[in-house]
Amino acid sequence: MCGIVGIFDPRGTRDIDRAVLERMNQTQFHRGPVEGDVYLEPGVGFGHRRLSIIDLASGQQPLFNEDHSVVTVFNGEIYNFRELMAELKALGHTFRTQSDTETIVHAWEQWGDDCVRHLRGMFAFAIWDRKERTFFLARDHLGIKPLHYAFLPDGTLVFGSELKSLLSFPELPRTIEPRAVEEYFAYGYVPEPRTIFKNAFKLEPGHSLTLHVGADGRAARPRRWWDLPFTPHAPMGEREMEEELVTRLREAVESQLEAEVPLGAFLSGGVDSSAVVAMMAGLSKDPVNTCSIAFNDPAFDESTYARQVAEQYRTNHQSETVDKDDYGLVDLLAGLYDEPYADSSAIPTYRVCQLARKRVTVALSGDGGDENFAGYRRYRMAMGEQQVRSMLPLALRKPVFGFLGAAYPKADWAPRIFRAKTTFEALARDLVDGYFHGVSILVDRVRDQLFSDSFRARLQGYRAAEVMRAHAANSPTDDPLSLLQYVDMKTYLPGDILTKVDRASMAHALEVRVPLLDHKFVEWVSGLPSSCKLRNGEGKHIFKKALQPYLSDDILYRKKMGFSIPLASWLRGPLRESLERAVLNPMLLDTGIFNDKYLRQMLDEHQAGTKDHSTALWAVLMFEAFLRKNGATAAIRS
Structure with a gap:
């Protein structure tokens, strides 16, 4: 797990400024505090920050093929790298390391753009092929790992794991994209492929971007190389589905257990994280390391359920109590996310990652279960409306x-x-x-x-x-x-859920793996009948049935809680003054985006308790924090 940055000049002649490249790389030091390096040649510069997980001794990046004609920087994990290594060796390729990174280099040599179709894992990487004069960017199937890019006014492409690395370039215009603002205040995040800035983009999940020396890179368009199939399976009985589901889940979890550093799991006590822990326990000789956070307010605390699963599977469990009024992270979050981000559950997510990092370097999570198996309440509501x-x-x-x-x-x-x-x-x-x-x-x-x-x-x-x-x-x-x-899976999953976990975990140099989003598992689940996912108003029907031999009904059928915080009371209480300063900040008002009168009305009504505007006001608060952090009163009027 790492951070990657780079510069590519399609003219192929420009000398890359080492100081600029190193500055880009250092903006992501938190993603890879173990070591870092850069590589430069005319027209190309790659940088890498490393969090060592596999092949600690020889997996340094940027990494090359035998004759140094192909070089890559890579963020993520390739779970099938051993099988790929064997296949590529049989095809005549020579390996110098035991790292998953080197399989990417040789997969590119063997299959070119289609190398991504052979990879199983979470990844974002760049390749420079000197012989073919070709630059290649790719992002994993579901967007578990982030990848941002932009074209500078002279046509040079810059990329990085996080948006902050691109902002190392003063030449990159900071103009705010109006459509991104509209999207942010609708979704609470800026969906792919946009960023908050007009000239910077996210490479979408399951997409790649190929550029050639001598061509105008700005004319290149990302190519989709994978999509969710939703291809129905041949008819099978429900019991057969349940058995195959568990087999596939266990295999997905097992594929993600390799690490040369301490490994564990998040355990909230919900269905998804509990399922992952149950599978891990059945695959491990040693007790699984698990962690959870508790809240000092019972209305927000589900730690008793986490303890129940921990006791059932005799895990090495760690839990810490967090004050429900843990509101001191507002400005920190603005720095982590680089653009406006309004999911307030980022606060407890940050804390659980902080806790996990005290004992492990890799943690498995249950993210993706709700999207796979229709677990969100919103699906039930939407299907009820669709019936009408x-x-x-x-x-x-x-x-x-x-x-x-x-x-x-x-x-x-x-x-x-x-x-x-x-x-x-x-x-x-x-x-x-x-x-x-x-x-x-x-x-x-x-x-x-x-x-x-x-x-x-x-x-x-x-x-x-x-x-x-x-x-x-x-x-x-x-x-x-x-x-x-x-x-x-195209919007909320990569834009909100996976972004939240990536930034919160990498802030603590913690790698998070998501077996429920293994693309082979997701493909198979997508082919199940929707009636097996949402039935009689109950989401995750088939998932819960399949897990009955492994988890109690208290875990499987209790009311879903999630990571909620007392937002309305915070904004009327301890964050009241901060909210007022934000809403009335001239920097915010000078953007020309907002109706100042309505902002003041929302603030007054919320503080008086006559209406609950907490969601809107929190979104405004985080937008103002973004402006302050980035100095982006940006040219919204221009």
């Missing part, structure tokens, strides 16, 4: 539910059963737009009020829902639930 839609034509639904949505009051204070406004508004839309409306942190009507007239004019009618619509149009399935899972 199927009974009424759009021509009738749109005016009826549109009117009810507009007329019904927004009742945040009321019991959930009476909060029908969002549901009415969703029913007036189709499946994808209704789902977008349901998952938006700020719905369209709130963003319309939050943004200034001039900023809305700059958007030229653009709406963040277009991100989901574009993915839905490319979906390989038209099954309603599967389509929504597909959209989430």
